[in-house]
Amino acid sequence: MAPDALEIVFPERSEKCSIIFGDKLLDELPLDNFSEASSVALITDDLVAKLYAHRVRENLSRVAKTHLIVMRHGEQNKNLASVAQIARKMSDAGLDRKSVILALGGGVVGDLTGFMASIFKRGISYFQFPTTLLAQVDSSIGGKCGVDATWGKNQLGTFYQPKGIFEDSSVLDSLPQKEIINGLGEIVKSGIIADRPMFDQIAASTEEYFSMEKLKTLVRRTCEIKAKVVERDEREMSVRKVLNYGHTIGHAIEASLNYKLSHGKCVVLGMICEGWIAAKLGIFQEDDFVRQNDLLFQIKKRYRISPSINRRRVLSFALLDKKNASGVINMSLPEEIGRMHPGKNGGYSISIPKDLLLKSLDNLKVS
Numbered sequence: 001m002a003p004d005a006l007e008i009v010f011p012e013r014s015e016k017c018s019i020i021f022g023d024k025l026l027d028e029l030p031l032d033n034f035s036e037a038s039s040v041a042l043i044t045d046d047l048v049a050k051l052y053a054h055r056v057r058e059n060l061s062r063v064a065k066t067h068l069i070v071m072r073h074g075e076q077n078k079n080l081a082s083v084a085q086i087a088r089k090m091s092d093a094g095l096d097r098k099s100v101i102l103a104l105g106g107g108v109v110g111d112l113t114g115f116m117a118s119i120f121k122r123g124i125s126y127f128q129f130p131t132t133l134l135a136q137v138d139s140s141i142g143g144k145c146g147v148d149a150t151w152g153k154n155q156l157g158t159f160y161q162p163k164g165i166f167e168d169s170s171v172l173d174s175l176p177q178k179e180i181i182n183g184l185g186e187i188v189k190s191g192i193i194a195d196r197p198m199f200d201q202i203a204a205s206t207e208e209y210f211s212m213e214k215l216k217t218l219v220r221r222t223c224e225i226k227a228k229v230v231e232r233d234e235r236e237m238s239v240r241k242v243l244n245y246g247h248t249i250g251h252a253i254e255a256s257l258n259y260k261l262s263h264g265k266c267v268v269l270g271m272i273c274e275g276w277i278a279a280k281l282g283i284f285q286e287d288d289f290v291r292q293n294d295l296l297f298q299i300k301k302r303y304r305i306s307p308s309i310n311r312r313r314v315l316s317f318a319l320l321d322k323k324n325a326s327g328v329i330n331m332s333l334p335e336e337i338g339r340m341h342p343g344k345n346g347g348y349s350i351s352i353p354k355d356l357l358l359k360s361l362d363n364l365k366v367s
């Protein structure tokens with residue numbers, strides 16, 4: 001497959017971010033992106049390091065001195081302690097303001113690395129090389145980066161755009177089955193928020209979409225959806241909020257379980273609850289709500305929710321969500337499959353009473 005590209009343009013800063021798609025990028029990175037770097041930090045996690053880091057490093061070493069920096073895998077390590085450790089290693093390796101970072105890994109590596117790039121020496125350039133389905137279709141795009149804090153998910157972060165994103169479909173072949181569900185949840189979300197035909201396509205043969213080969217066919221389209229939204233509203237002042245569908249409750253569930261259930265699975269649970277809220281408020285068309293849930297419950301039945309979810313704990317984390325103001329919980333909700341409700345004044349934000357949030361969790365049959 002010859003590399004193919006998609007561009008996200010930020011005209012006010014005369015900047016752009018190219019998303020390059022291919023199946024040989026591990027060995028054939030577009031090296032011109034790194035040729036002016038004084039050095040490169042290749043940041044990855046311990047699992048991805050064993051699989052792919054040597055190939056990418058070999059490649060990069062042709063144009064720049066490359067330092068491999070490995071963090072421990074898992075959401076539990078997306079925190080300030082890891083940032084401090086990696087910053088120390090980068091500093092010890094002599095990285096300077098002309099150095100460039102490449103994040104090789106899933107959303108955890110990508111979010112943390114982007115954050116690091118935004119603060120190291122007051123900001124240096126970085127690129128993303130996402131290696132999970134979720135990271136390819138979602139987290140690597142849009143420049144939201146950050147880490148979790150003891151009091152909540154993604155509580156410390158910045159907006160900082162990568163200069164480019166390298167999407168190599170071959171890395172998806174080594175992903176375990178559970179990572180398929182993670183990515184599939186975000187792909188279905190993209191269908192609900194902006195692409196009814198894509199949702200219909202998945203709903204018509206859901207079983208087939210539990211295979212990576214089939215899911216690969218939706219990666220580019222899902223990236224396009226996110227890229228267009230980010231281009232219109234980089235800083236999430238209005239329309240970008242639609243990307244958070246399922247995430248207010250999803251993030252709160254994730255944090256309440258101490259990150260023992262993965263992000264993508266929590267987002268599926270979050271959409272079940274937030275979709276119910278939208279239907280209860282008379283916003284989400286009844287037929288589409290039923291269709292959404294048919295599909296989401298097919299995904300949910302593939303995994304167990306363990307340990308069980310505590311409703312009050314979820315509410316306390318939901319109250320910390322960054323979209324809230326003055327203790328009011330705000331969400332972006334669908335009005336039909338393929339279209340989100342514009343909210344008050346086109347801000348794509350709807351205020352939700354706390355008791356409705358608590359009741360929505362009954363849909364998950366939890367304690």
Ligand SMILES: NC(=O)c1ccc[n+]([C@@H]2O[C@H](COP(=O)([O-])OP(=O)(O)OC[C@H]3O[C@@H](n4cnc5c(N)ncnc54)[C@H](O)[C@@H]3O)[C@@H](O)[C@H]2O)c1
Pocket residue numbers: 045047048051073074075078105106107108109111131132133134135138139140141142143144145154171172173174175176179182262263264
């Ligand atoms: N910035 C954003 O806009 C945004 C959007 C969505 C999600 N996120 C964040 O993304 C994170 C979740 O990302 P994730 O689901 O990629 O999780 P992850 O980064 O933890 O990766 C999942 C697991 O897969 C392993 N892995 C990665 N690539 C692999 C490969 N090719 N083969 C085999 N194993 C591989 C990793 O080592 C890890 O154990 C969360 O922290 C979430 O908050 C951010």
